[in-house]
Amino acid sequence: MKYVLFIAVTIVFLFGVGGKAGANVGSEDSLVIRNIFSEALVSFESYENLRYLCKNIGGRLTGSESAENAVDWVFKILGEMNLNRVYKQEFPVRNWIRGDKEYAYAESRISGKKEFNVCALGVSEGTGDKGVMGRIIEVKSFDELKKLGRENIEGKIVFFNRAADQTGISTYNGYGGSVDQRVRGAIEAARYGAVGVVVRSATVSLDNFPHTGIMRYNDSIPRIPAIGISTMGADELSRMRTEDEELTFYFRTTCSQNPDVISHNVIGEIRGTEKPEEVILVGGHLDSWDLGEGAHDDGAGIVQSIEVLRLFQKLGIRPRHTLRMVAFMDEEIDQKGGRYYAEATKNEKHIAAIESDGGGFIPHGFSFSGTREQTEKLRIFKEFFTPYLIHYFEKGGGGVDISFLRNSGAALIGLVVDSQRYFDHHHSANDVFESVNRREMQMGAAAIAGLVYLIDKYEL
Amino acid sequence: MKYVLFIAVTIVFLFGVGGKAGANVGSEDSLVIRNIFSEALVSFESYENLRYLCKNIGGRLTGSESAENAVDWVFKILGEMNLNRVYKQEFPVRNWIRGDKEYAYAESRISGKKEFNVCALGVSEGTGDKGVMGRIIEVKSFDELKKLGRENIEGKIVFFNRAADQTGISTYNGYGGSVDQRVRGAIEAARYGAVGVVVRSATVSLDNFPHTGIMRYNDSIPRIPAIGISTMGADELSRMRTEDEELTFYFRTTCSQNPDVISHNVIGEIRGTEKPEEVILVGGHLDSWDLGEGAHDDGAGIVQSIEVLRLFQKLGIRPRHTLRMVAFMDEEIDQKGGRYYAEATKNEKHIAAIESDGGGFIPHGFSFSGTREQTEKLRIFKEFFTPYLIHYFEKGGGGVDISFLRNSGAALIGLVVDSQRYFDHHHSANDVFESVNRREMQMGAAAIAGLVYLIDKYEL
Numbered sequence: 001m002k003y004v005l006f007i008a009v010t011i012v013f014l015f016g017v018g019g020k021a022g023a024n025v026g027s028e029d030s031l032v033i034r035n036i037f038s039e040a041l042v043s044f045e046s047y048e049n050l051r052y053l054c055k056n057i058g059g060r061l062t063g064s065e066s067a068e069n070a071v072d073w074v075f076k077i078l079g080e081m082n083l084n085r086v087y088k089q090e091f092p093v094r095n096w097i098r099g100d101k102e103y104a105y106a107e108s109r110i111s112g113k114k115e116f117n118v119c120a121l122g123v124s125e126g127t128g129d130k131g132v133m134g135r136i137i138e139v140k141s142f143d144e145l146k147k148l149g150r151e152n153i154e155g156k157i158v159f160f161n162r163a164a165d166q167t168g169i170s171t172y173n174g175y176g177g178s179v180d181q182r183v184r185g186a187i188e189a190a191r192y193g194a195v196g197v198v199v200r201s202a203t204v205s206l207d208n209f210p211h212t213g214i215m216r217y218n219d220s221i222p223r224i225p226a227i228g229i230s231t232m233g234a235d236e237l238s239r240m241r242t243e244d245e246e247l248t249f250y251f252r253t254t255c256s257q258n259p260d261v262i263s264h265n266v267i268g269e270i271r272g273t274e275k276p277e278e279v280i281l282v283g284g285h286l287d288s289w290d291l292g293e294g295a296h297d298d299g300a301g302i303v304q305s306i307e308v309l310r311l312f313q314k315l316g317i318r319p320r321h322t323l324r325m326v327a328f329m330d331e332e333i334d335q336k337g338g339r340y341y342a343e344a345t346k347n348e349k350h351i352a353a354i355e356s357d358g359g360g361f362i363p364h365g366f367s368f369s370g371t372r373e374q375t376e377k378l379r380i381f382k383e384f385f386t387p388y389l390i391h392y393f394e395k396g397g398g399g400v401d402i403s404f405l406r407n408s409g410a411a412l413i414g415l416v417v418d419s420q421r422y423f424d425h426h427h428s429a430n431d432v433f434e435s436v437n438r439r440e441m442q443m444g445a446a447a448i449a450g451l452v453y454l455i456d457k458y459e460l
Numbered sequence: 461m462k463y464v465l466f467i468a469v470t471i472v473f474l475f476g477v478g479g480k481a482g483a484n485v486g487s488e489d490s491l492v493i494r495n496i497f498s499e500a501l502v503s504f505e506s507y508e509n510l511r512y513l514c515k516n517i518g519g520r521l522t523g524s525e526s527a528e529n530a531v532d533w534v535f536k537i538l539g540e541m542n543l544n545r546v547y548k549q550e551f552p553v554r555n556w557i558r559g560d561k562e563y564a565y566a567e568s569r570i571s572g573k574k575e576f577n578v579c580a581l582g583v584s585e586g587t588g589d590k591g592v593m594g595r596i597i598e599v600k601s602f603d604e605l606k607k608l609g610r611e612n613i614e615g616k617i618v619f620f621n622r623a624a625d626q627t628g629i630s631t632y633n634g635y636g637g638s639v640d641q642r643v644r645g646a647i648e649a650a651r652y653g654a655v656g657v658v659v660r661s662a663t664v665s666l667d668n669f670p671h672t673g674i675m676r677y678n679d680s681i682p683r684i685p686a687i688g689i690s691t692m693g694a695d696e697l698s699r700m701r702t703e704d705e706e707l708t709f710y711f712r713t714t715c716s717q718n719p720d721v722i723s724h725n726v727i728g729e730i731r732g733t734e735k736p737e738e739v740i741l742v743g744g745h746l747d748s749w750d751l752g753e754g755a756h757d758d759g760a761g762i763v764q765s766i767e768v769l770r771l772f773q774k775l776g777i778r779p780r781h782t783l784r785m786v787a788f789m790d791e792e793i794d795q796k797g798g799r800y801y802a803e804a805t806k807n808e809k810h811i812a813a814i815e816s817d818g819g820g821f822i823p824h825g826f827s828f829s830g831t832r833e834q835t836e837k838l839r840i841f842k843e844f845f846t847p848y849l850i851h852y853f854e855k856g857g858g859g860v861d862i863s864f865l866r867n868s869g870a871a872l873i874g875l876v877v878d879s880q881r882y883f884d885h886h887h888s889a890n891d892v893f894e895s896v897n898r899r900e901m902q903m904g905a906a907a908i909a910g911l912v913y914l915i916d917k918y919e920l
Contacts, residue, residue, distance in 0.1 A: 037627070037629065038627040041626045041627050041628075041629075042626045042627060044666070166501045166502045166899075167497075167498040167501050167502060168501075169497065169501075169847070169848050169849065169903075171899070204899065206504070362822065362878050362880055364849050386851075387629070388629050389629065389824050389851070389852060389878075391846075391849070391851045392849060418822050418849075418878070420822055420897055420899040420900045420903065421897050421899075421900070424897065437880055437881050437884065439626075439631070439664065439880040439881075440880045440881070443629075443880065
C-alpha cells in the first residue's frame with residue numbers, strides 16, 4: 001500500500017475524552033497520557049534493555065546462574081535510575097537442571113527410525129543415561145487413558161496428542177484446553193504403569209519447536225520422565241503410530257533435581273509525595289524457561305515495568321503514592337517470588353498491582369479483579385485509552401505473581417495484549433528478542449504507565 | 461506466563477450483541493459471524509496459499525514475468541473453487557526493470573570508504589554503468605533545499621534524511637510525514653541541479669533494510685536517479701557527513717524503462733441469489749515490490765479475499781448479491797488495475813467495495829467513506845465485531861484500488877489492521893511469508909467475511 005491515511009489521533013480526539021470519568025478528570029489527563037505514549041514511542045531504551053536481557057543474559061531458569069545474572073542486572077539498572085529505593089528480597093528456590101540436550105527417536109517397522117526434537121518438561125525427572133524405551137500409546141484425554149487401563153499402558157510410553165483448539169479468539173483458550181496434558185500427564189499415565197510420557201506442545205502454532213513448561217508430580221504416584229514434542233513432531237509421531245501399532249519410542253533426558261539455592265526479587269521505588277506508605281505496584285517475572293531467551297515471557301514485562309518508572313521520571317510526573325516496580329523470581333516453577341513478596345509486604349497498603357506477563361504485543365487493555373468500586377472506576381478509565389485503540393477493560397485475571405496479593409485489598413490488574421502470536425514463542429527456543437516489536441511493547445508500557453497515572457491521581 | 465485466563469468469548473457475550481442494529485439483526489447473525497471466525501481460525505488453506513505466492517512466485521513487480529505467474533496462479537486457484545465466474549481483465553502496464561543489484565559507497569577523509577546497502581526507488585532512472593558520484597548534501601526538507609539553492613546543490617547528491625515521526629499511534633503518521641522525500645525528492649533536488657538523490661527509508665523501524673516504493677518525475681525537470689537507504693544506513697551516512705563535510709558518495713543502478721506490457725486483474729464471483737446484478741467487491745493487489753515476497757503488501761490481501769469466497773462456500777452462505785473477489789494489478793506504480801476495473805464496470809452497480817491492503821495483521825476494524833446512510837449503517841455493524849476485539853469503525857480511506865469507484869455509489873471500505881509492524885516490512889526485502897502470522901491474517905479475513913455477510917443481508 002502506498003497511501004497515507006487512517007486513524008489520525010488528533011488533539012481534538014484527545015480532548016474529546018474525559019468528562020465522564022468524574023468532575024476532576026479532563027483534558028489535562030488526556031494530555032499527560034498522550035505525552036506518556038509519545039515518550040514511550042520515541043524511546044529505544046527499554047527495547048535495548050530487552051536486547052541486553054535476551055542476548056547477554058539469555059534464558060534464566062529459576063535457580064540458575066543466569067537467573068542470578070539477571071537479578072544483578074536489574075539491580076544495576078534500577079540503581080542507575082536515581083530512584084528512592086532499590087533492594088532485593090531473598091528466598092530459596094528450586095534448582096532443577098535440564099542436563100544434556102534431550103534425544104528421542106521412534107522406530108517403525110514400516111518407515112524405520114526417525115529422530116524427534118524434544119525437550120524435558122519443567123522439573124521432570126530424567127531418564128538417566130540409558131534412557132527409556134517402550135511401545136507408544138497415543139491418547140487425547142485422561143478418560144481415554146482410564147479406559148485403556150493398566151493392561152494396555154503398563155511399561156509403555158504414553159503420547160498425549162490432544163491439539164490446542166484453534167477457534168478461540170484468545171489463544172489462551174487453546175492453551176488452557178490442552179495444557180493439562182503437560183501439567184498432569186505424567187501423574188495420570190504413571191497411575192497405570194507408564195514408564196514415560198511424550199506431550200504435544202500446548203500451542204496453537206504448527207511448527208517444529210518443542211515447548212517446555214511446568215509439570216507436576218504426585219507424591220503417591222511414581223515420578224516418570226516427561227518430554228514435550230513440537231506440534232509438527234506430534235503430527236508425524238501420530239502418523240507413524242497409525243502406520244505401525246507397535247511403534248516404539250526412545251528418549252533420554254538427564255535432568256536432575258538439586259538442593260535449593262538462594263534467589264531474589266528485585267524492587268525499585270519512586271517514593272510517593274503524599275501517601276508514601278501506599279503502594280502502586282507494577283511488575284513482571286524475571287525468570288524464564290531456558291530454551292529461548294525469555295523475550296515475550298517475560299522479559300517484556302520486566303523492561304516495561306522499568307520503563308514505567310522511567311516514563312514517570314522523564315515526564316516529571318511525581319506520584320502521590322509510592323510507585324514500585326517488582327521483578328519477581330520463580331513465576332514459572334513455584335512462584336516463590338510472588339509468595340515471598342506478598343508475605344513480606346503484608347503490613348503495607350497496596351492500592352493496585354499491575355502485572356505484564358502476556359508478552360510484548362499490542363495492548364488491548366486490562367483485566368482486573370477487586371471490589372465493585374475498584375472495578376467500576378477502572379472501567380471508567382477506559383475512555384482515556386480508546387484513542388490508542390485500547391478498548392478492553394473487563395474483569396479477569398491480574399497475573400500469577402500478584403495473585404498472592406488477593407487478600408491485600410489491592411485491585412489486581414493484568415495488561416491484556418493481543419495473544420495471537422504468544423504461543424508461537426511461549427516456553428520454546430523461539431521466544432527470542434527478534435520476535436518482539438519495539439513499538440508494540442512500548443504501547444504496552446505506555447498503557448500501564450497511563451493507568452498508573454490515573455490510579456495515582458484518582459485512586460480506586 | 462503459565463496460567464489460563466482472559467477474554468473468554470462466551471456464547472453469552474455473543475448473544476449479548478445485536479438488537480440495536482435494527483429489528484432484523486439478532487443472535488442468528490452473531491452465530492453466523494462466530495462460525496466465520498471459527499472456520500477461518502481452524503483453516504490453514506489461505507496461509508498455504510500465501511506461502512505458495514511468496515515462496516514459489518515471490519516478489520511480483522508490475523510488468524514482470526513473476527507478476528504474470530501470479531495472475532496465472534490466482535486464475536488457477538479461483539478456477540478450482542467452483543465459482544460462478546472466473547475471468548481476467550487485460551490492460552497495458554509499465555515495465556520498469558531494476559537491473560543489477562545496486563551498489564553504493566561513501567568516502568570520508570576521516571573514516572575512509574564504507575559501502576551501503578541501497579535500492580533503486582521504484583521507476584527511477586538508472587545511473588548507467590559508470591554510476592554517479594558527488595559530494596553529499598544532507599537535508600531534512602524541501603524548504604532546506606530551497607534555502608541552500610543551486611549554488612550549493614548543483615552537481616551534488618542530495619541525501620534526504622528526515623526520519624519518520626514515531627509518536628503517532630498509527631505508523632501511517634510517520635510514513636505519511638516522511639514519504640514525500642521518496643516520492644518527490646528527485647524532482648525537488650533536480651530543480652537545483654543535483655545529480656542524484658539518496659532517501660532515508662520511510663519507516664518507523666530502525667534496521668538495515670532499504671525500502672523501495674514509487675517515486676515520480678516531472679516532465680519539465682531533469683530525471684535524476686534515486687535510491688533508498690536503510691534507516692540505520694542513513695544514520696551512519698549522516699554521521700560520516702558530520703565528520704567530513706566534503707563526504708563523497710557513489711552509487712550505481714542499472715534500472716531501465718521499457719515498453720509497456722500486457723497485464724491483468726483476476727476476478728472470481730459467487731453469483732447473488734436475489735440481486736445478481738448488484739456487486740459486493742472484496743479485493744487486494746496482486747502486484748508487489750520486487751525486493752521481498754510481497755507477503756504483507758499485499759499477498760495477505762489477495763489470499764484473504766480468496767478466503768472470503770471460501771468461507772462463504774464452506775459455511776454454505778449463499779449471498780443475495782454477487783460476491784466478487786478482485787486481484788488488482790499495478791497498485792504500486794500506476795494503479796492501472798484499479799482504474800481499468802472502475803472503467804470496465806461503470807455500468808454495474810456496486811453496493812460496497814472492501815479492500816485489504818494494510819498487511820496480514822490483527823484487525824482493529826474498518827474505515828470507510830460513502831453516504832451518511834451507508835456510514836451510519838456500517839457503524840452499527842460494529843457491535844457484531846467487539847467480541848473479537850474489533851472496535852474501529854470510523855470514516856476514512858478505503859484503499860487505493862477501490863478509490864476509483866468513488867463515484868460509483870458504493871461504500872468504499874478498508875480493513876484497518878494494527879500498523880505497528882507494517883513498515884518493518886513494507887517495500888523491503890523483509891516483507892516475507894515468515895513475518896505473517898496465520899491467525900492474525902485469518903482474523904482479518906473473517907472480519908471482512910463477517911462484514912460482507914452483514915452488508916449482503918441488510919444492505920447499506
